[in-house]
Amino acid sequence: MSLPIYFAGCSNPGSEKEPEKEAVHEKSDIVTLTPEQHKLSEITLGDIELKELSGTTKVNGMLDLPPQSLVSISTPLEGIVKSTDMLQGKRVTKGALVAVMQNPEFIQMQQDYLDYKSQLQFLKQELDRQEELAKENVNSKKALQKARSEYQSVNARLLGQRSKLSLLNISFPALEKGQIQKTFNLYAPMSGYVTQVNTNIGAFASTTDVLFKIADTEHLHAELTVFEKDVPKLKLGQKVRFVLANEEKERIATVYLIGREISKERTVQIHCHLDREDTQLLPGMYLKAYVESGMNKVEALPDAAIVEFEGKKFVFIDQPALKDSKDYRYRMMEVKTGVAENGYTQVSFAEPISEAKVVVKGAYDLLSKVKNTGEEGEGH
Known part of the structure; x- marks a missing residue:
């Protein structure tokens, strides 16, 4: 490779000869920076990585929650919101109080329960008496049937009222002691984060209103949208590499379910489980993903490490400093590029570079120095 780059200063004819030590020229593919220039360039070194860039399917998607990880809280009995301290983003644990409700009908329901319970005690005594009389053939069968019917009817009402009050989280031991509650409480059915608050103190809430939503973000999954033509490439267990819209780091998921509709x-939904859970992630985050349909790994570098010069692609390789010099040296090497995905590009070198460090940030600054030096060389 030959580049029109010169790093030694040009001298005019007749000028005094420079000392031989300073007249030594660097190779045309070596870029030298002084410590000051190096600091301004903010150069970062990295390694050539092995990436699965071939045999992949590029798809879009978003983070979502399975139905069992998202709960909507409504009131089983309409009423007024007396108090709540729920805020979006608040962490709640299972069984935590989310709201206190009030409705005069709730008081009447408790009174009806106590009334049914009292009636049932009387009817049970009457039924027992009629059964004793029937054994002695003193009463008629009609009287016994009537006593049994009345007992069963009130017992059914009592059980029904008990079920209704159970939905309102009533304390039956306290109620049966005559302690009638004026309000009823709503509790969190699971632990998670509050994602919606659709009410406020003093607001009326019907049984169809969703007052709060709680999401358990510990089990988020990646929901991918795949075009029909790419579905045959997908199989259960395949790895998925994805990057969130607000991040640069790569995450891994596994194909768990493939939609059947x-x-x-003309797209199909693909359900993927995250290999590593992250409670800081939120449902609804958009992502770009690559589904691995092959396991061949290739050498790759971040896109920022590769520059183009005179129609060819190059990278800069860190070089040892010269003896008694504090300057930084980088070798400009031509590379062949292949598949480019997710911020990385496949590269191949004409010659082995062992474990040399590559400039992954600041390559364009080095290229600018190459261009400027080349222009100076042509000008002389």
């Missing part, structure tokens, strides 16, 4: 847009 094609949408109007």
Whole structure:
């Protein structure tokens, strides 16, 4: 490779000869920076990585929650919100109080329960008496049937009222002691984060209103949208590499379910489980993903490490400093590029470079120095 780059200063004819030590020229593919220039360039070194860039399917998607990890809280009995301290983003644990409700009907329900319970005690005594009389053939069968019917009817009402009050989280031991509650409480059915608050103190809430939503973000999954033509490439257990819209780091998931219905847009939904859970992630985050359909790994570098010069692709390799010099040296090497995905590009070198460090940040600054030096060389 030959580049028109010169790093030694040009001298005019007739000028005094420079000392031989300073007249030594660097190779045309070596870029030298002084410590000051190096600091301004903010150069970062990295390694050539092995990446699965071939045999992949590029898809889009978003983080989502399975139905069992998202709960909507409504009131089983309409009423007024007396108090709540729920805020979006608040962490709640299972069984935590989310709201206190009030409704005069709730008081009447408790009174009805106590009334049914009292009636049932009387009817049970009457039923026992009629059964004793029937054994002695003193009463008629009609009287016994009537006593049994009345007992069963009130018992059914009592059980029904008990079920209704159970939905309102009533304390039956306290109620049966005559302690009637004026309000009823709503509790969190699971632990998670509050994602929606649709009410406020003093607001009326019907049984169809969703007052709060709680999401358990410990089990988020990646929901991918795959075009019909790419579905045959997908299999259960395949690895998925994805990057969130607000991040640069790569995450890994595994294909868990493949949808069996094609949408109007000719796409299929793919359900993936995250290999590493992260409670800081939120449902609804958009992502770009690559589904691995092959296991061949290739040498790759971040896109920022590769520059283009005179129609060819190059990278800069860190070089040892010269003896008694504090300057930084980088060798400009031509590379062949291949598949480019997710911020990385496949590279191959004409010659082995062992475990040399590559400039992964600041390569364009080095290229600028190459261009400027080349222009100076042509000008002389």
